[in-house]
Amino acid sequence: MKLILASSSPRRSEILETLNMKFVVVKSCVDEEKIQAEMYKNTPAELVGALSKAKSHDVALQQKDGFVIGADTVVVLDNKIYGKPADSTALREMLTAFSGRTHQVLTGVTITEASSGKFVSSVAMTEVSFRKVENEEMIWYEKNANYRDKAGGYAIQEHAALFITGINGCYYNVVGLPIHETLKLFHQLDIDWKEFLLNG
Amino acid sequence: MKLILASSSPRRSEILETLNMKFVVVKSCVDEEKIQAEMYKNTPAELVGALSKAKSHDVALQQKDGFVIGADTVVVLDNKIYGKPADSTALREMLTAFSGRTHQVLTGVTITEASSGKFVSSVAMTEVSFRKVENEEMIWYEKNANYRDKAGGYAIQEHAALFITGINGCYYNVVGLPIHETLKLFHQLDIDWKEFLLNG
Numbered sequence: 001m002k003l004i005l006a007s008s009s010p011r012r013s014e015i016l017e018t019l020n021m022k023f024v025v026v027k028s029c030v031d032e033e034k035i036q037a038e039m040y041k042n043t044p045a046e047l048v049g050a051l052s053k054a055k056s057h058d059v060a061l062q063q064k065d066g067f068v069i070g071a072d073t074v075v076v077l078d079n080k081i082y083g084k085p086a087d088s089t090a091l092r093e094m095l096t097a098f099s100g101r102t103h104q105v106l107t108g109v110t111i112t113e114a115s116s117g118k119f120v121s122s123v124a125m126t127e128v129s130f131r132k133v134e135n136e137e138m139i140w141y142e143k144n145a146n147y148r149d150k151a152g153g154y155a156i157q158e159h160a161a162l163f164i165t166g167i168n169g170c171y172y173n174v175v176g177l178p179i180h181e182t183l184k185l186f187h188q189l190d191i192d193w194k195e196f197l198l199n200g
Numbered sequence: 201m202k203l204i205l206a207s208s209s210p211r212r213s214e215i216l217e218t219l220n221m222k223f224v225v226v227k228s229c230v231d232e233e234k235i236q237a238e239m240y241k242n243t244p245a246e247l248v249g250a251l252s253k254a255k256s257h258d259v260a261l262q263q264k265d266g267f268v269i270g271a272d273t274v275v276v277l278d279n280k281i282y283g284k285p286a287d288s289t290a291l292r293e294m295l296t297a298f299s300g301r302t303h304q305v306l307t308g309v310t311i312t313e314a315s316s317g318k319f320v321s322s323v324a325m326t327e328v329s330f331r332k333v334e335n336e337e338m339i340w341y342e343k344n345a346n347y348r349d350k351a352g353g354y355a356i357q358e359h360a361a362l363f364i365t366g367i368n369g370c371y372y373n374v375v376g377l378p379i380h381e382t383l384k385l386f387h388q389l390d391i392d393w394k395e396f397l398l399n400g
Binding site for chain 2: 015018019020126131136137140144156157158159161162164165166167168169170171172179180183193194197
């Protein structure tokens with residue numbers, strides 16, 4: 001059985017690699033910004049659900065068989081979605097918003113069976129608490145962290161670990177792919193996840 | 201300023217490396233089993249506190265200057281401490297105990313200033329929830345995971361991620377060194393943690 005990851009995120013690949021899973025990456029051609037613009041009245045959970053479905057279905061249509069994982073992650077505070085910061089000003093706004101507070105990280109996951117088009121979908125939520133971040137720490141972060149390609153401008157497993165006091169929920173959701181939720185989806189499809197392991 | 205990690209745990213080194221910290225590793229010669237045996241009536245928190253202090257002080261005594269981090273991690277369920285499983289039977293007992301339940305991971309951290317002997321210490325606690333682990337998953341785990349050198353027989357960032365539904369608290373505490381707690385200790389010593397960064 002073939003496992004296909006419909007995401008070019010190196011972090012999502014790393015999670016599956018760490019778990020010894022056998023998979024291929026096929027990037028979707030979904031216009032994410034268009035979907036975001038259309039769904040501006042929907043909740044963040046509805047948005048990540050729709051984006052994960054769009055990515056998963058787009059790749060499934062190109063494949064004869066296999067199971068296609070699509071995922072989308074956003075950072076949410078006070079019902080506002082924080083995407084990837086375009087520049088240092090946007091980053092500064094995000095860090096200032098997160099400083100001393102708890103925000104939510106939501107990941108939508110959809111798995112589609114390419115041969116039948118059958119799919120299952122769910123959304124995982126993890127709370128992430130930041131300590132107060134000082135001004136000079138923000139300057140240090142801006143200089144040293146690769147923040148541009150990351151929702152909310154941070155990766156929990158990199159420099160921002162220094163700002164995080166704790167999380168509540170799935171760690172891998174914050175990295176980009178909630179493992180436990182993904183296994184539950186395979187279970188819903190009556191698929192044994194161990195089929196995808198490199199060493200059986 | 202010199203940062204010294206009094207631990208040969210590759211996972212603790214990796215955490216500091218990921219955060220771009222400049223440090224050296226000096227292993228302590230503390231007889232951990234002796235301390236454990238002496239403290240069998242104490243709480244798990246008192247035990248990890250004492251072990252982290254013993255490691256930090258032992259290395260600090262060999263150094264002229266610098267700050268020495270000592271740490272010790274245990275896994276606790278129903279007030280019982282789960283150490284490193286010696287064999288597959290011990291591993292099986294641990295996984296069976298953790299299956300479908302929430303246990304605690306405690307890490308004691310002590311930082312000692314080598315020149316003065318001044319030290320600060322604290323204990324971090326994170327709750328880790330396992331889903332129900334099936335018998336054949338335990339067999340798979342035993343074959344594929346390196347469990348022998350790990351408290352509770354698992355590393356949250358490796359194969360056991362497949363069994364974990366969520367955590368509550370610091371992720372890095374479960375890996376072996378609670379970053380936020382460690383920074384707070386430096387703050388108590390009036391030390392700016394940024395002094396230890398590779399790129400200032």
